[in-house]
Amino acid sequence: KPTVIIIGRPNVGKSTLFNRLVGKRLALVDDQPGVTRDRRFGDATIAGLEFQVVDTAGWEDDDPESLPGRMRKQTEISLEGADAALFVFDSRVGLTPLDEEIARWLREQEVPVVLVANKAEGSQGDAGIYESFSLGFGEPAAISAEHGEGIADLFDHLWPIIGAKAEAAEIESQIDEEDEEALLAGPLKLAIVGRPNAGKSTLINRLLGEDRLLTGPEAGITRDSIAIDWEWPDPKSGETREIRLIDTAGMRKRAQVTEKLEKLSVADARRAVDFAEVVVLLLDATRGLESQDLKIANMVLEEGRALMIAINKWDVAEGASALFNGIRDALNEGLAQVRGVPLFAVSAKTGKGLDQMIGAAFELREAWSRRVPTAALNRWFDDALEANPPPAPGGRRIKLRYITQASTRPPRFVVFGTRLDSLPKSYERYLVNGIRAKLGFEAVPVRVVLKSPK
Ligand code: GDP
Numbered sequence: 001k002p003t004v005i006i007i008g009r010p011n012v013g014k015s016t017l018f019n020r021l022v023g024k025r026l027a028l029v030d031d032q033p034g035v036t037r038d039r040r041f042g043d044a045t046i047a048g049l050e051f052q053v054v055d056t057a058g059w060e061d062d063d064p065e066s067l068p069g070r071m072r073k074q075t076e077i078s079l080e081g082a083d084a085a086l087f088v089f090d091s092r093v094g095l096t097p098l099d100e101e102i103a104r105w106l107r108e109q110e111v112p113v114v115l116v117a118n119k120a121e122g123s124q125g126d127a128g129i130y131e132s133f134s135l136g137f138g139e140p141a142a143i144s145a146e147h148g149e150g151i152a153d154l155f156d157h158l159w160p161i162i163g164a165k166a167e168a169a170e171i172e173s174q175i176d177e178e179d180e181e182a183l184l185a186g187p188l189k190l191a192i193v194g195r196p197n198a199g200k201s202t203l204i205n206r207l208l209g210e211d212r213l214l215t216g217p218e219a220g221i222t223r224d225s226i227a228i229d230w231e232w233p234d235p236k237s238g239e240t241r242e243i244r245l246i247d248t249a250g251m252r253k254r255a256q257v258t259e260k261l262e263k264l265s266v267a268d269a270r271r272a273v274d275f276a277e278v279v280v281l282l283l284d285a286t287r288g289l290e291s292q293d294l295k296i297a298n299m300v301l302e303e304g305r306a307l308m309i310a311i312n313k314w315d316v317a318e319g320a321s322a323l324f325n326g327i328r329d330a331l332n333e334g335l336a337q338v339r340g341v342p343l344f345a346v347s348a349k350t351g352k353g354l355d356q357m358i359g360a361a362f363e364l365r366e367a368w369s370r371r372v373p374t375a376a377l378n379r380w381f382d383d384a385l386e387a388n389p390p391p392a393p394g395g396r397r398i399k400l401r402y403i404t405q406a407s408t409r410p411p412r413f414v415v416f417g418t419r420l421d422s423l424p425k426s427y428e429r430y431l432v433n434g435i436r437a438k439l440g441f442e443a444v445p446v447r448v449v450l451k452s453p454k
Pocket of ligand 1: 197203350
């Protein structure tokens with residue numbers, strides 16, 4: 001949640017505003033300066049905009065005519081984490097020297113400031129409001145904290161500053177991290193897809209160490225037999241890891257046999273991705289990468305699944321390294337969403353490369369399930385915006401304010417900002433590529449959604 005700190009000299013109505021925002025009578029409010037002594041935090045809501053508000057009343061010392069060191073120190077500490085400061089003055093009294101002093105000090109801070117003209121009920125604050133333009137914080141929000149007037153005006157001032165973060169917080173509050181962890185601890189759901197004859201059945205049989213797919217009952221295959229639970233001994237760690245293998249050959253038997261075989265492999269893959277976390281697309285080394293393969297690969301990525309590619313029949317491949325590099329280049333060219341999709345040379349017949357492939361599948365699932373902490377994410381975001389600021393079509397800069405990771409599996413990010421309709425696709429790609437390269441999502445499909453606050 002964004003944090004908003006209320007600042008102002010004694011007796012301008014900070015505590016009244018705090019209570020108004022929090023909606024509860026939490027603190028003593030008195031006409032005597034400095035009656036509230038504790039720093040107070042509260043959850044505030046204006047028209048659905050939720051934030052945490054901090055009241056600095058009571059940080060003053062007894063001399064209301066100076067900006068006391070104690071207040072300054074505490075306020076400085078609070079300002080560090082604050083997303084906005086409400087700088088309150090008494091519009092009926094107008095600006096005092098102390099207001100001016102606070103204003104000077106606030107201008108040196110980094111926090112965005114919303115000037116708040118309090119006690120402005122009726123037109124009694126008009127002169128003070130006019131005077132306050134000289135502070136350089138723009139037009140004040142004219143309110144009456146006591147009578148609850150002008151809160152909509154305050155909202156209009158606050159929203160551009162903290163709206164994005166508030167909406168991001170709402171998205172984040174819906175994330176169930178325990179659920180995510182449980183999924184990662186469960187069996188790896190793996191599908192092996194590819195054109196007919198690529199060697200899928202041979203590969204699965206090799207992995208399982210038995211002719212299980214061939215010996216299964218031909219007719220009346222049950223739904224359960226589509227998923228094969230299996231324990232893979234990880235040669236690296238020596239541990240056994242659980243895998244649920246999705247048998248697309250089994251699914252094919254359930255599919256319409258009237259469909260053409262080539263079409264069928266795409267349909268198989270489509271069904272498999274519904275089940276799988278990681279999908280291995282099996283190529284045939286003796287045939288190379290064909291357009292059908294790219295079609296399947298792109299479909300897997302569009303569905304948001306983690307994709308790996310294995311070139312099978314490596315035992316009979318000719319010109320191995322040229323073949324490998326050729327496929328590597330063709331993939332980078334042909335897969336719009338991901339550069340550097342993991343590529344393996346394997347042989348279902350001899351078993352070569354299979355353990356590396358399976359090990360990599362676990363790693364890929366981890367990247368696909370990864371959550372970047374919001375603070376780290378926004379540090380990267382700020383750097384990326386600074387290195388390459390968004391354009392300003394027609395002289396008006398597009399403002400990008402905040403980013404949050406809305407989901408994992410696949411990783412999906414929401415970028416908040418204004419004037420997003422004019423953001424060029426190339427800039428969106430710049431952000432996606434940055435997320436991939438800098439935040440550890442190289443090999444997984446990444447989604448970025450742009451959102452203007454309501
Ligand atoms: P599927 O249609 O993808 O399930 O393919 P199959 O597993 O039925 O294999 C098709 C053909 O390729 C069979 O004749 C297999 O023996 C052969 N094959 C599969 N994997 C390999 C391999 O790694 N090396 C070689 N040399 N042949 C393979």
